[in-house]
Amino acid sequence: MTTTPRTRLSPDERRAQLLDLGVRLLATRSLDELSIDLLAEEAGISRGLLYHYFGNKRAFHEAVVRRAADDLIAQTAPPAEGELLDRVLASVRAYVDYVVANHEGYLSLVKGAAGGNETVREIYEETRAALADRVFLEQPQGEVVPDTPAHRLVVLGWTAMTEAVVLAWIADPAGVSRDDLITVLVLSLPALVEVTP
């Protein structure tokens, strides 16, 4: 966060700052619990000003979810260089850290996506597609995973598996270490690609 006095910020900067605050608040609570009142209190500004920035509660929620999704994509970006497995490792490690650190908000995204909020569902699916696309697009040492419809399905399955496994592990690690969790998720990708026709 900048230490520049509030009055120096442009409207866009101020809006971005409020979204950052919304994302931080969402980390430890569900979307339903993230009210305009709470944000106003935490930001020390009026509800009226927040409505000015975001229109209504639904638009505010969608803006926060989109910002959170952008953060997730940015934070899990693999390094530009290196072996495919090392790059997947960096990405999965960052993903696990992100979901642990933003557990409530992440659950809320998953639930909102399945539960009928059409915009949240779109953001969720775009995010999952962006994470899956990396497997096909960012391969500096030549294509390792062939870009076929069957491989697309399998990589989608791997992202669904990764999400389910990480959420189950957070709910109950049952003695499985973070390193073992990450290792099995990383090695799963080439193992699944291997059995794809």
Place this chain on the structure above:
Amino acid sequence: MTTTPRTRLSPDERRAQLLDLGVRLLATRSLDELSIDLLAEEAGISRGLLYHYFGNKRAFHEAVVRRAADDLIAQTAPPAEGELLDRVLASVRAYVDYVVANHEGYLSLVKGAAGGNETVREIYEETRAALADRVFLEQPQGEVVPDTPAHRLVVLGWTAMTEAVVLAWIADPAGVSRDDLITVLVLSLPALVEVTP
């Protein structure tokens, strides 16, 4: 369906028959679209009698979802004998056929589970656990998948992957054949077990 005249059925048999009808109706529509009115019309009985059997709309929906989940578990039961891979193959094939034949109702179960209906969520999780348990419990030729917390996580991940891949394939097969779909899902299980620490 029995051809015994309606008046000969016991209340339990009649309730079961109505649930079967509810499950059939759910195959091609969402839970929200499955109303007491529709069931009454299809069954040719009064709404009042349906309320007598099921109490209220929510209880009716939960009974239908539970019956549908029981059907899924029964229809995907692997054969008692055979190699693990052949038994997984039979199970996955039946699962794909079930989801294709009951697409709307299945989607509704997944959405209801994530979207905040606590009872549907419980039924969904019990069903997924029952499907996963088979991998550990039903191995007539000796244990092949070790029953460790890490393997439990991975098998859970495999069920999540299977669900996501089958739903994505139904939405857009993209030229992937049913046989290729089933093959990759079946071979994924030992491939994932192989990389589990």
